[in-house]
Amino acid sequence: MANMTKPREALVFPPDKSSSIDLYIPPSSTSSQSTPTKPFVTLTYATSLDSSLALSPGVQTALSGPESKAMTHHLRSRHDAILIGCGTAIADDPSLNCRIEGVGGYGGKGLEGQPRPIVLDPRGRWDVNHESKVVKLAAEGRGKAPWVFTLGEVGHERNHILEDVGGQFVRIGGGDVLEWDDILRVLAEKGLKSVMIEGGGHVINSLLSPKTAHLVDTVIITLAPTWLGKGGVAVIPDERRDEQGTKLAVGRLKDVKWVPLGEDVVLCGRM
Numbered sequence: 001m002a003n004m005t006k007p008r009e010a011l012v013f014p015p016d017k018s019s020s021i022d023l024y025i026p027p028s029s030t031s032s033q034s035t036p037t038k039p040f041v042t043l044t045y046a047t048s049l050d051s052s053l054a055l056s057p058g059v060q061t062a063l064s065g066p067e068s069k070a071m072t073h074h075l076r077s078r079h080d081a082i083l084i085g086c087g088t089a090i091a092d093d094p095s096l097n098c099r100i101e102g103v104g105g106y107g108g109k110g111l112e113g114q115p116r117p118i119v120l121d122p123r124g125r126w127d128v129n130h131e132s133k134v135v136k137l138a139a140e141g142r143g144k145a146p147w148v149f150t151l152g153e154v155g156h157e158r159n160h161i162l163e164d165v166g167g168q169f170v171r172i173g174g175g176d177v178l179e180w181d182d183i184l185r186v187l188a189e190k191g192l193k194s195v196m197i198e199g200g201g202h203v204i205n206s207l208l209s210p211k212t213a214h215l216v217d218t219v220i221i222t223l224a225p226t227w228l229g230k231g232g233v234a235v236i237p238d239e240r241r242d243e244q245g246t247k248l249a250v251g252r253l254k255d256v257k258w259v260p261l262g263e264d265v266v267l268c269g270r271m
């Protein structure tokens with residue numbers, strides 16, 4: 001009876017595939033490839049051939065095939081935190097846990113290998129409640145409870161919902177927006193040494209803007225063999241210009257590797 005030893009939902013990512021990908025992620029959650037003020041930042045998402053993350057804003061769209069989905073969960077097992085914007089939290093009601101065989105809740109002890117979910121929600125748009133998947137999983141011991149980064153106060157009820165399962169609202173910054181320097185500094189102060197940033201469109205485009213793209217250490221992108229068409233959630237960061245006004249590339253990856261995974265291909269590179 002295989003199900004007695006291996007939880008039904010657990011995913012497996014084969015070691016021969018992980019050896020290529022692992023060159024681009026922190027070797028373990030306790031290792032330090034980071035400065036004390038910034039965690040190691042992996043930007044990772046799945047895109048279509050026309051650079052879209054989803055068919056339309058607010059629509060969850062499966063792009064990754066089973067092999068690259070397992071790869072994403074392998075990445076989740078190897079980062080201290082996983083970060084998304086509230087647009088994704090609202091659209092997807094994501095689990096934000098790791099379902100690789102052997103991590104805590106999926107055959108392993110405690111919450112070993114489970115990343116801390118971070119949701120950027122400056123104005124409290126995400127109605128996190130007892131039915132939110134990430135809250136239910138935390139209550140069941142199959143994932144960590146989320147930390148929600150905000151600019152202002154939130155109601156007592158939502159505070160209790162998160163605190164009851166070990167999460168919290170974290171008020172950061174004094175301005176009108178959550179700045180990447182502040183977000184990453186707070187993660188480092190809280191002892192998180194690595195973070196994978198999954199999206200969605202606003203989060204990725206703002207991080208890849210010319211002023212903050214240097215904060216990214218590595219990029220791991222799943223390219224799915226499909227076109228989503230106009231009106232999608234596109235990855236297209238702000239343009240960069242030199243002092244004369246001439247347009248330049250925003251950035252180009254170094255040390256690039258393409259890893260085929262099923263029908264998808266995974267692009268790994270360093271900023």
Ligand SMILES: NC(=O)c1ccc[n+]([C@@H]2O[C@H](COP(=O)([O-])OP(=O)(O)OC[C@H]3O[C@@H](n4cnc5c(N)ncnc54)[C@H](O)[C@@H]3O)[C@@H](O)[C@H]2O)c1
Nearest residue numbers: 045046053054058059085087088120199200201202203206
């Ligand atoms: N294919 C993928 O890998 C993937 C990954 C994630 C999300 N998605 C899809 O993307 C869509 C959601 O994307 P989106 O762009 O609407 O929302 P998003 O997830 O990027 O969230 C945007 C919100 O985050 C908040 N935010 C806080 N700090 C920010 C900062 N520094 N920069 C930018 N935003 C900040 C803002 O309130 C903003 O409105 C959904 O359809 C989801 O299914 C796809």
Ligand SMILES: Nc1nc(=O)c(N)c(NC[C@H](O)[C@H](O)[C@H](O)COP(=O)(O)O)[nH]1
Nearest residue numbers: 046061062063064072092094095096198
């Ligand atoms: N790698 C990847 N491939 C996809 O095809 C896709 N749609 C996402 N989307 C990322 C986004 O962060 C989603 O919200 C989570 O992937 C939800 O997944 P979970 O419920 O946490 O497993 N990511």
